[in-house]
Amino acid sequence: xxxxxxxxxxxxxxxxxxxxxxxxxxxxxxxxxxxxxxxxxxxxxxxxxxxxxxxxxxxxxxxxxxxxxxxxxxxxxxxxxxxxxxxxxxxxxxxxxxxxxxxxxxxxxxxxxxxxxxxxxxxxxxxxxxxxxxxxxxxxxxxxxxxxxxxxxxxxxxxxxxxxxxxxxxxxxxxxxxxxxxxxxxxxxxxxxxxxxxxxxxxxxxxxxxxxxxxxxxxxxxxxxxxxxxxxxxxxxxxxxxxxxxxxxxxxxxxxxxxxxxxxxxxxxxxxxxxxxxxxxxxxxxxxxxxxxxxxxxxxxxxxxxxxxxxxxxxxxxxxxxxxxxxxxxxxxxxxxxxxxxxxxxxxxxxxxxxx
Numbered sequence: 001x002x003x004x005x006x007x008x009x010x011x012x013x014x015x016x017x018x019x020x021x022x023x024x025x026x027x028x029x030x031x032x033x034x035x036x037x038x039x040x041x042x043x044x045x046x047x048x049x050x051x052x053x054x055x056x057x058x059x060x061x062x063x064x065x066x067x068x069x070x071x072x073x074x075x076x077x078x079x080x081x082x083x084x085x086x087x088x089x090x091x092x093x094x095x096x097x098x099x100x101x102x103x104x105x106x107x108x109x110x111x112x113x114x115x116x117x118x119x120x121x122x123x124x125x126x127x128x129x130x131x132x133x134x135x136x137x138x139x140x141x142x143x144x145x146x147x148x149x150x151x152x153x154x155x156x157x158x159x160x161x162x163x164x165x166x167x168x169x170x171x172x173x174x175x176x177x178x179x180x181x182x183x184x185x186x187x188x189x190x191x192x193x194x195x196x197x198x199x200x201x202x203x204x205x206x207x208x209x210x211x212x213x214x215x216x217x218x219x220x221x222x223x224x225x226x227x228x229x230x231x232x233x234x235x236x237x238x239x240x241x242x243x244x245x246x247x248x249x250x251x252x253x254x255x256x257x258x259x260x261x262x263x264x265x266x267x268x269x270x271x272x273x274x275x276x277x278x279x280x281x282x283x284x285x286x287x288x289x290x291x292x293x294x295x296x297x298x299x300x301x302x303x304x305x306x307x308x309x310x311x312x313x314x315x316x317x318x319x320x321x322x323x324x325x326x327x328x329x330x331x332x333x334x335x336x337x338x339x340x341x342x343x344x345x346x347x348x349x350x351x352x353x354x355x356x
Contacts, residue, residue: 003044003083004109007311010037011113014280014307018117021279022124030282034065034305037314044083047075048313050355065282066293070303070315073259076104079355083311084109094147095258106149106258109311114261117308118153119160121278125265126157126252131189131215135164136181138194138202144169149258150221154193161191168198175205182210189215192244195222200231203239211245217268218244221254233273255332259316261308264330274329280307283330285322296326301336 001009013033020027041048042059051069052059062068075081076095088109095104108114127133135158140148142155144166158164167178182190190212199220218240231239233253241248249269256263262281266273277283284293285300294300302322305314321333 004088006040007083007109010040010310011110014113014310015116017307018113018120018278018280022120030279030305030307031063031065033307034068034282034314035062037307037310038062038065038068041083041311041313045081045313046355047071047079047081050353051313051315065305066284068305068315070286070291070305070317071313072317073104073257073319076106076259077102080105080107081312082107082109091152092147093149093152093258104258106312111152113308113310114152115156117262117278117280119156121263121265122157122160124278125267125276126191126217126219128268129215133161133191134181134186134188135161136178136190136192137164137166138168138173138178138192138198139166140168140170141166149256150195153256153263157191157193168194173198173201173205175202178202179210182212187213189213189217191217191219193219193221196220196231196236197222199236199240203243206243209243209245216244216246217250217252218246219252219254219265221256255330257318259309259312260304260306261310262306274325274331276329281305283322283324283328285324286317288319288336291317296324299323299333302330 013028017027017033039059039062042052043049048071051071055069057067057069071081086107089107090110091108093106093108123130137154137158139154140151142151145151155164165181167174167181192212220236220240237248237251240246240251249271252268253266253273254263255275262278264275264277264281266275282305284303285298286293286303288301293303299321302318302320304316304318306316307314309316319336321336323331323333
């Protein structure tokens with residue numbers, strides 16, 4: 001079986017898992033599918049193969065998803081993490097950070113699985129009531145930022161609702177255009193989605209509230225990398241609630257990253273700051289020193305097992321501090337300060353040496 005044929009079959013299995021996991025339909029287990037993906041990646045992705053060697057695990061011996069070695073996110077800045085050659089890339093998403101002097105890259109042979117999973121989870125978390133929504137976006141458009149995974153996802157949200165208008169170019173806000181779009185006499189609820197920094201800029205610039213129709217909601221995502229002003233999540237939520245005259249539980253935060261194909265959300269209508277992952281994304285806390293998985297309820301650094309990462313690495317290790325509760329809910333505590341955690345640094349060194 002060729003790499004492309006095997007990849008297509010795995011994409012099909014993942015999309016079937018996504019659909020069935022959101023219903024009562026029987027589907028294969030998360031562990032069996034994750035292990036199948038990891039074996040495929042260990043054969044065709046050199047850095048994943050090197051991670052297995054470092055862990056002393058033979059791919060054929062995998063029996064549990066939690067045995068799968070995770071690739072530190074900084075590997076994406078230093079090596080290509082893909083099972084296919086560059087000439088088969090459909091899209092390459094790029095990180096905005098500059099660790100090691102260059103951004104990271106996540107190459108996709110196909111985007112159908114990414115697209116499918118993003119929409120299915122947004123349906124659960126952002127518009128579970130399935131309303132007709134006007135979509136207003138405070139982020140760079142897909143044309144302005146073709147390497148942004150966020151811009152790609154938001155464009156698919158706009159496609160899903162049959163409309164979408166963009167009012168942020170990464171640095172400047174089209175305030176007159178935005179105000180005009182949001183003050184149109186209409187009872188159709190609005191989804192306003194964008195980056196935290198763009199929302200802060202909006203709240204700072206407006207001279208008064210900008211009430212939205214009943215049933216509207218806001219999705220905000222991203223931090224303030226390199227920006228001069230940072231705002232705490234609770235402060236930003238309160239500010240957005242006041243600006244748009246919405247209840248705070250209509251303000252939904254999203255967490256995603258270039259190295260993942262799936263997203264976490266706070267659920268529309270829920271109180272608090274607990275994030276939920278879709279059934280095809282498993283989140284665990286790992287020890288920063290050893291990368292060993294920690295029991296639920298303990299603080300550690302986030303490890304992800306993302307079934308939608310078919311052609312790269314199902315296991316992703318970050319330096320973001322989290323607590324994962326018994327039900328799988330995730331509390332985000334911010335990134336560990338300073339250098340990469342010791343466990344990640346050792347893993348990066350070993351993978352690069354073995355892949356070298």
